[in-house]
Amino acid sequence: MRIATWNVNSLRARLGRVQTWLDEAMPDVLCLQETKLSQNDFPTESFASQGYESIHVGQGRWNGVAILSKVGLSNTERGFGGLEDPTGGEARIVTAQCGPLNVVSVYVPNGRELGHEQYDIKLAWLDQLRTFLSERFTPGDPLIVTGDFNIAPDDRDVWSPKRFAGKTHVSQPERDALQRIKDWGLTDIVRDRNDEDRIFTFWDYRMGAFHRGWGMRIDLHLVTKPVASATRWSLVDTYPRRTLGRDDKPSDHTAVFIDIDTAGLDAD
DNA sequence: ATGGTAGCGCTGCTA
Numbered sequence: 001m002r003i004a005t006w007n008v009n010s011l012r013a014r015l016g017r018v019q020t021w022l023d024e025a026m027p028d029v030l031c032l033q034e035t036k037l038s039q040n041d042f043p044t045e046s047f048a049s050q051g052y053e054s055i056h057v058g059q060g061r062w063n064g065v066a067i068l069s070k071v072g073l074s075n076t077e078r079g080f081g082g083l084e085d086p087t088g089g090e091a092r093i094v095t096a097q098c099g100p101l102n103v104v105s106v107y108v109p110n111g112r113e114l115g116h117e118q119y120d121i122k123l124a125w126l127d128q129l130r131t132f133l134s135e136r137f138t139p140g141d142p143l144i145v146t147g148d149f150n151i152a153p154d155d156r157d158v159w160s161p162k163r164f165a166g167k168t169h170v171s172q173p174e175r176d177a178l179q180r181i182k183d184w185g186l187t188d189i190v191r192d193r194n195d196e197d198r199i200f201t202f203w204d205y206r207m208g209a210f211h212r213g214w215g216m217r218i219d220l221h222l223v224t225k226p227v228a229s230a231t232r233w234s235l236v237d238t239y240p241r242r243t244l245g246r247d248d249k250p251s252d253h254t255a256v257f258i259d260i261d262t263a264g265l266d267a268d
Numbered sequence: 269a270t271g272g273t274a275g276c277g278c279t280g281c282t283a
Contacts, residue, residue, distance in 0.1 A: 009283085010275055034283090036275070061276060062283090110283060150283095163269055204283085205273040214269075252274075252283085 001071065001099065002026065004237075004257035005146040005219055007033040007107070007202070011064070014251055015043060021240065022050055027257055028070045029098045031105035033148045035064030042066065059091040065107050065147065071099035080132050086124035093129070095136070100265035101227070102137060106147035111168040119168060122150070126177035130184055137224075139185025142265040145222040148202075148253065151178050153188055156197040157217035169218060186222035189258060190234045199236050202253045210241060219256050230260040 004027040008014040011032065022030065035042065035058055042056040053073040056066040067073070075097040079085060092107045106129065111122035129145075137143050151174045155161040164170045182188065190199065200215025209215065223231065237255045244250040 013275065034275095062281090112283085160269080167269090204269080204271090207269070207272060209269085209273095246273090249274090 001028045001101070001262045002257055002259050003029040003031075003101070003103070003144060003146065003221070004255050005031040005033070005105070005148075005221065006255040007148040007219060007251060007253035009034050009036075009251045009253065011035040011037055011043070012041070013249060015046070017240070017249070017251075019046070019050060021255065022052070025237065025255065025257065029101070029103055030068040031103065031146050032066040032068070033064075033105065033107040035066055036060070036062060037064050055094055055096050057091045057094045059089075063091040063107055065092060065094045065105045067094055067096045067098065067103055067105050069096065069098040069103075073098060075102075080128060083128055083132055083135075086121045086128060092125070093132070097267050100142055100262050100267050101260075102141055102143040102267050104133070104143070104145040106145060106149070108148060108150045110150050111174070114166065114168060114171055122168075123173055123177050126174070126181065130181045133181070134184055139224050140226065141224055142226045142230075142267055143186075143224045144227055145181075145186060146220065148218060149178065149220050150218055151175060152216045152218055153178060153191065153220070157200075159198065159200070159214045159216065169216060182222065185224055187225070187228045189221050189223045189228055189231050190236065190256060191217075192228065193231070193234050201236055201256055203241070205252050219253055221256060221258055223258075226265060227260060230262065230265060231258050232261055233259040
C-alpha cells in the first residue's frame with residue numbers, strides 16, 4: 001500500500017498536475033494540503049473518476065486539507081472534533097480510516113515569526129494535535145499522521161541552519177512540540193530510513209531557491225510502530241520539480257510517499 | 269534569505 005502527502009498550494013491551480021501524478025505514482029492514499037478551496041468546490045467527482053473516494057475540509061482562500069483513498073474511506077472526521085481549536089476553526093486537519101490504516105492529514109500553522117501571535121497559535125495547535133491523537137488512538141494502532149508540519153526536525157533538514165537562526169521552522173519550542181508528538185509513539189519514517197542531509201520537500205518560489213538547493217524538509221510521515229515495521233520503501237518525489245519549468249506551475253512542495261506491507265495491519 | 273514568486277482576487281494578505 002502506497003501513501004503519499006503533497007502540499008499542492010492551490011488545488012484549483014494544480015488539479016491537472018495532481019491528476020497526472022496520480023496516474024503515474026499510483027498512491028493508494030493521497031493526503032493533500034493547501035487546497036485553497038471552499039468545502040463545496042472540492043473536485044470530488046473528478047477524483048472519483050480516477051478511482052478515489054475523498055474527504056475534504058476547506059475554507060476557501062487559505063488552508064484546506066484532504067484525504068483521497070482507493071482502499072476505502074470511513075470514520076471520517078473534520079477538524080479537532082470537540083477539542084478547542086487554537087486557530088478558531090481553520091481547515092488544517094482531517095482524519096479517515098483507509099483500508100487497514102488510520103490516516104490524519106495535517107497542515108500545521110506557519111507561525112510567521114518568533115514571538116508573533118501566530119507563533120503561539122502554532123505551538124498550541126501542535127499540542128492540541130497530540131491531545132487529539134491520544135484521545136482517538138493508541139501507539140499500537142496502525143496510524144499515519146502526515147502532511148506539512150512547517151517544522152524542520154533537525155539542522156540537516158534546512159539548507160542553511162546558520163541563516164535560519166532565530167527563525168520559525170527551526171526554533172527549539174517548535175522542535176520540542178514536534179518531539180512531544182513523536183514521544184507519544186510516532187516515528188519520522190523518512191528520516192528513519194534516510195540518513196543523508198538535504199532530502200528536502202519544500203523550496204521557496206523566490207530567488208531560484210530550488211535550483212540553488214535552498215530547501216527544507218518540512219513534509220513528514222509520522223507513523224506508529226506497526227506502520228514503521230511494515231514500511232518497505234520511501235521516496236521524496238522531486239521528479240516533477242526537476243523536470244518542470246516555471247511555466248509548468250509546479251507546487252513549491254514535492255510529494256513524499258512510503259510503501260507499506262499491509263499484511264498484519266488492522267485499523268479496528 | 270527579509271522578500272526578487274506564487275495564489276487568491278482585486279488590495280493586500282499569506283507563505
